[in-house]
Amino acid sequence: MTSGFFGDIKPARYEGPDSTNPLAYRHYNPDEILLGKRMEEHLRFAIAYWHSFTWPGGDPFGGQTFERPWFPKEGSGETMEHAKLKADVAFEMFSLLGAPYFCFHDADVRPEGDTFSESASRLDEIADYFATKMSETGVKLLWGTANLFSNRRYMAGAATNPDPDVFAYAAATVKHCIDVTKRLNGENYVLWGGREGYETLLNTDLSRELDQLGRFLSLVVDYKHKIGFKGTILIEPKPQEPTKHQYDYDVATVFGFLQKYGLEKEVKVNIEQGHAILAGHSFEHELALANALGIFGSIDMNRNDYQSGWDTDQFPNNVPEMVLAYYQVLLGGGFKTGGTNFDAKLRRQSLDPQDLLIAHIGGMDCCARGLKAAARMIEDKALGGPLDERYAGWKSPEAQAMLSGKRTLEAIAARVVTDKIEPQPKSGRQEYLENVVNRYV
Template sequence: MSTGFFGDIKPIRFEGPDSDNPLAYRHYDPDEMVMGKRLEDHLRFAVCYWHSFTWPGGDPFGGQTFERPWFPKAGSGDTMELAKRKADVAFEMFSLLGVPFFTFHDADVRPEADTFAESRKRLDEIADYFQKKMEETGVRLLWGTANLFSHRRYMAGAATNPDPDVFAHAAATVKACMDVTKRLGGENYVLWGGREGYETLLNTDIGRELDQMGRFLSLVVDYKHRIGFKGTILIEPKPQEPTKHQYDYDVATVYGFLRRYGLENEVKVNIEQGHAVLAGHSFEHELALANALGIFGSIDMNRNDYQSGWDTDQFPNNVPEMALAYYQVLLAGGFSTGGTNFDAKLRRQSLDPDDLLAAHVGGMDCCARGLKAAARMLEDKALSGPLEERYAGWNSREAQAMLSGKRSLEEIAERVEKEKVDPRPRSGRQEKLENIVNRYV
């Protein structure tokens, strides 16, 4: 049923690369078969609730630029009526785009109440409303999460807060959100430590705060098993913003944290392109490392402006970057419970309702082109062939003996002298490999 927000726009369809329709897919055909799987099932697109329907279009130097019919009017408070109007438009948009999933924080979908109990009741009420919308549209929940960073109570962190009552409030909030996520059939639950870090070491006990964070995550994992939630628990790394330093800095840091608290087999990562760049990495580096460490889970697909130096949350538009990213996703075996979540927002000057649709259409086309290029590279062994050749020496009997611990340091040194081992450097062929990638994109 149309809400009127998007006018008379019809559901967006695949029209092929020659189409000049700004609201048509040129490269994303959900039913196209790639490596034996439908493109929709490879990409598992999700639209996020917060940037798409909650963000007012402000920035650090200016306030609201967007006018949405579900935003509270000046001088009036947010209401459940407005929350349901927002949900009506959200599910209309999901249907127009034809995406299989959506994602949300609790604070995105229901207004904050005066008490925790009332806020929880409001979340349950909107979950009932979502359930009907999901049944009507067929749209599913990729993941739910709790906003543990916006309210002033969390200004010094949630799990890492010096006040144990804040820890308790955050724990109760996560429990409520996990209950709703399970009820709505969510395939994952995400924890992002937006303020789990510090602004100054002058008032911070890092060891204490890490232990608090480890205990909090252990409580979440225990509760997951107690209620029979079959989804994946995900942590989303980010190095900074809003804090000076966050404890979930990057994939490597998160893995070290999980190992310290015995959770490396219980929790995986949701990797965001923009956060990878903020940490000084490439997106594909973080994906490859997560795969190597066995904690790859899901991705947030939003980029940063490389000139701005902060988290600008823009829609993807660089096909070569997407090809390298999805190459790593495919190497990891593809998504299981995870997917491609558009944690991206419009520019504050993009005021029209159809800008919301066009942004997602462009991003989905970009991802589709990237994934198809990545699949062709894999099928042709364009990169894996040279990689296998580069490390082929490690397949020898002696190399395997060194690697498996069958040779001591003395034995290795003795062989080097006896056999006059004198290795010659070989080209890494980086430029040739870059040229290969460019042929596919």
């Protein structure tokens, strides 16, 4: 039985590059084999519940533009009936897209209660509803998370709040959300510190707040092991917005934080393309650094408008960006428990139900094109060969001795004098390599 929201639209199918059907895949073929693995298993697509089903289409200068049958009427609150209708539509869309996963915050899927216990009871009820839907459709949960930023109680942070009661409330919320994620066989649990930062240093004790955040994350990790949750705990970096400065600024900052509190072996990162740009980095930089530091976990896929200085969460459509992103994902061995979550939303003028499908189909095709090009680059050693050549000198016995600690600074300096070493610069060949990448796009 369908919700009726999408009318008589049929499930999206792969029709090949020549198709002009906007509701068909031109490049995403789940069964295509790349590097010995099905495309679906490489990409592990997930649909974000929040942007697709709860965002009303507002912006800082205007309110709701979307009219959805599960939105409560003006002046009335959301009910469990609204939440269940929203779930009906959501799982219908997951099935129409053939998406294997979805992701959600607690506040996305159930109405807020008057008390913590009432909110928790409602989440349990909708989780039971989800379990039935998941069994019927085969759709799985990539990750769950708690919204610790929207309610006014979190205006000064959750774990980093100056009020210990807010810390406790946030801890109880995360505990319950991890319980639900485990019950639904979720493969990860994400923490995004939307308010974990500061607006002004005039009223902020940085050392105290970082220690609070470290303690909070340690509690989460301890509880994960206590209940036998096998999923990965992920932190999603973001530099700013809504706070002036957030403590999970970028991958490097998160890694330093994890090291300080002894959690670098326990927690990985969920990297968002738009957040990388806001931090002044490229997406591939953040992915490559996470691989180098051993904390890569998952990605949120979207893009920003490069003429706007904020997080616009648009669907990806830049294939060269996707090539470089998935090249780094493949170099790191691909996703383990993570995947590609579309943390992207429609433009507020895209009102029709089919716009939701078309946006995801286009994004999935864009990612598929990027993945295919990246896989060919791996197979051809298009960048790997030149990279090995550039660092070939480090394979020599003397170079290895320097790295392994067998040479002191004095011994290295003496060899430079004795052997009359006068290094000559060699070309980095950047333009050549950029042209190589373009040949695969």
